[in-house]
Amino acid sequence: MxxxxxxxxxxxxxxxxxxxxxxxxxxxxxxxxxxxxxxxxxxxxxxxxxxxxxxxxxxxxxxxxxxxxxxxxxxxxxxxxxxxxxxxxxxxxxxxxxxxxxxxxxxxxxxxxxxxxxxxxxxxxxxxERAEREGARRRARDELARELHDLLGHRLSLLSLHAGAMEYRPDAPAGELAAAAGVVREQSHLAMRDLREVIAVLRAPIGELPQPTMADLRALVEEARPGSRIDLVEEVEGEAPERSGRTAYRIVQEALTNARRHAAGAPVRVAVSGGPGEGLSVEVENGPGRASGPGTGHGLVGIEERTALAGGRLRYGPTEAGGWLVQAWLPWTT
Incomplete structure (x- = not known):
């Protein structure tokens, strides 16, 4: 071997x-x-x-x-x-x-x-990384849903209010019916315009969606005044920060939409005040009235999320007089 x-x-x-x-x-x-x-x-x-x-x-x-x-x-x-x-x-x-x-x-x-x-x-x-991407997509979808709700909910509630007035008052003077029909036509046109704007930027980043500011608040109230009694009190020192001002606008917009939907014809008081060092306070109160359409509750959830993201506080609920009160505080920061 x-x-x-x-x-x-x-x-x-x-x-x-x-x-x-x-x-x-x-x-x-x-x-x-x-x-x-x-x-x-x-x-x-x-x-x-x-x-x-x-x-x-x-x-x-x-x-x-x-x-x-x-x-x-x-x-x-x-x-x-x-x-x-x-x-x-x-x-x-x-x-x-x-x-x-x-x-x-x-x-x-x-x-x-x-x-x-x-x-x-x-x-x-x-x-x-996949979870973060999915979270980003979900946040983008939620943000887009809120934008759609804020943009179209306001217009459609106006349509519902004036269409309801024409339905309940068919014997109203011709001038009032014509005015209500004019508001319905105008708000339908504006709703279609807003919808086209959202669709046009649907593929764009969320930050590129049309964003309102505090400067647009008075126009919002004026737009909602036909058929409603709205008092606006503004006591804001200087120009509100962009993020807080935009959040305040959305809070007022949602509160007015809910007032038209759940308390049609009731008086509404909108008060916005604040300045550097004290923050921005928003208060919207409406009296009791008749409901003109069903609600989903998504709008209040949306403005709660917006307020929290802006670092503020929000509370809402019924008043002793049978109306509804929305109060918010937002920091004076960008």
Whole structure:
């Protein structure tokens, strides 16, 4: 027998065949990593040439499989090491062979766990990024929904108010009916204009949607006055910050819409006051009246969200006289 060759002689041929099989098992490591690793570890009980494919397959199992599977595979590998020490004894002996196997397999397990941890970090980062993108889309949809509600709810409530007046007062003087019909026609035209503006910027960033300011508040009240009794009191020192002014406008707009919808014909008082150092206060109060249409409650939820995002406070509820009061405070910040 040539020096260095295993005994009996057939073991040498089996060792070479096992090495070739091990190379073939590497092609299966992605589809059947556990089965391939188990076969390679079993062959390592008598073959040296399968060592490299076996380590690669064990590394794959550590990276991609559960702890229980890894432990069972390593138990098999240690058992195969003991069998190898008896089938092909060398100067290391059983104890030395086990010590060498523990160091070698431990290094493979450590590197595999490190790679596994890095892959998990990447997966979590990708998941977080997807969640952030979805959150951004959801916030954009919510913002667009609020814009649609604010833009069209105001117009449609005016339409409902004046159309209802024409329905309930068919015997009204021709001049009043003509005036109400004119308001309906004008508000229909404005509603279509607002809708076209929103659709035109639907693909644009939310920040590019038409945004009102405090300077538009008086125009908003004047637009709502036909058929309503609205008193506006403005005591604002200087120019209100853009964000707080826009939020105040939306609060007043929603409060007027709700007043027309739930208390048609009732008097409404709008008061806006404040300045640097004290913030911006908004108060809209309407008296009792008849309901002219159903409500969804989405508008109040929307202005609550707007106020919170602006860093302010909002409260609303019925008054002792049977009306409704909306009060808000907004910081004097941009």
């Amino acid at each position: 040539e020096q260095g060759l295993p005994s009996p002689a057939w073991l040498f041929e089996a060792d070479r065949a096992a090495g070739l099989v091990g190379l073939g098992l590497l092609w299966l490591r992605r589809r059947w990593p556990v089965q391939a690793a188990v076969a390679a570890v079993a062959a390592s009980a008598f073959a040296e040439t399968i060592a490299f494919p076996m380590l690669v397959l064990m590394f794959t199992v550590v990276v991609h499989r559960r702890a229980r599977t890894i432990v069972l595979l390593y138990a098999e590998a240690m058992a195969a090491t003991v069998v190898y020490a008896f089938v092909r004894p060398d100067e290391l002996g059983v104890g030395g062979g086990l010590a060498f196997a523990v160091v070698l397999y431990g290094a493979v397990a450590g590197w595999g766990l490190f790679v596994r941890y890095r892959l998990q970090l990447k997966a979590r980062a990708a998941q977080q």
